[in-house]
Amino acid sequence: MGFSLKFRYCLVSVMVLLPALCYSQDYFVRSRATYYGSPDCLGTPSGACGFGEYGRTVNDANVAGVSRLYKNGTGCGACYQVRCTNPQLCDDNGVNIVVTDYGEGDHTDFILSPRAYTRMARSNTAAQLFAYGVVDVEYQRIPCGYGGKKLQFKVHEHSRYPSYLAIVILYPAGRNEIQAIEIYREDCKQWIGMRRAYGAVYDMANPPQGSISLRFQVSGSAGLTWVQAPNAIPSNWEAGVAYESDIQLE
Incomplete structure (x- = not known):
């Protein structure tokens, strides 16, 4: 005996919802x-x-x-x-x-x-x-919670202005994990991936001049998403300084 249309719909709904329920458990x-x-x-x-x-x-x-x-x-x-x-x-x-x-x-x-x-x-x-x-x-x-602190982009101490930039993201709230970071190159209108140097540190030799816009790939409850941070780091950035953004991850 075949499934009724209503039963098939319910079965598909359960199959679609099950991965989400398992992820959030x-x-x-x-x-x-x-x-x-x-x-x-x-x-x-x-x-x-x-x-x-x-x-x-x-x-x-x-x-x-x-x-x-x-x-x-x-x-x-x-x-x-x-x-x-x-x-x-x-x-x-x-x-x-x-x-x-x-x-x-x-x-x-x-x-x-x-x-x-x-x-x-x-x-x-x-x-x-x-x-x-x-x-x-x-x-x-x-979930991580930092009392309302916004995301910060720290220029790592090993950075050397203006020829070498290494950054690490601080205060990522929620259950998010940073998978990748990219820098926008205005001269070629393109996002360029930074190298994961080690741990949570990403770097790039000869970074763009001027203020630096970033985007980072986040994995969390919503899957993989890209978050953009225009002008995240000023043109006169300094090694060891953390620059606060307007971004709050949940």
Whole structure:
């Protein structure tokens, strides 16, 4: 017996909606976490993402290095909720962290800053948790939130005006990941791709003169989209300076 037209329509609707429902579903993944040494309990400015001082202090220094979640640098800036699974020692909510570095541990997905590791513990149990060194955890991807901060384009310290420009994007909110960055060349009316130098750092030799317009490809809940930022960086840009945009990613 054949399907009725109405039943076929419902079946197609379910098939179309199912991938979206699966994408948006929140679930925890089992893993392990450890911590790295830090004299001030903060992040490290020399992290593999290239964030510099931002990577040391962002999110109140609740940051982490990751291994497979690093995704060749695309995972830099992603946010996760990480909670350890020992009910006697661990807080139910765990800690929300930002990925700022790459690191491999003893079958761990996260190498947390000491501050973030402490935040996983219940009151007065941090010392016991640190004694374990490596703990079982569960984690899930969560939206990043920076209190209304707008996207910033930081000219990396390695840049040399005007012959070499390297940039890194700061404060990408939501669950977005930057996949590519392009610069507009007014002389040939064309978008030119920047090279991913390492981590979240993109660069270009002999960039266009004058103010620099950028566009970046973002992957998120809406799929792959391009976001344009006209005149994102001024013509007299300086290494180490972060330029704020009018863009807020959700």
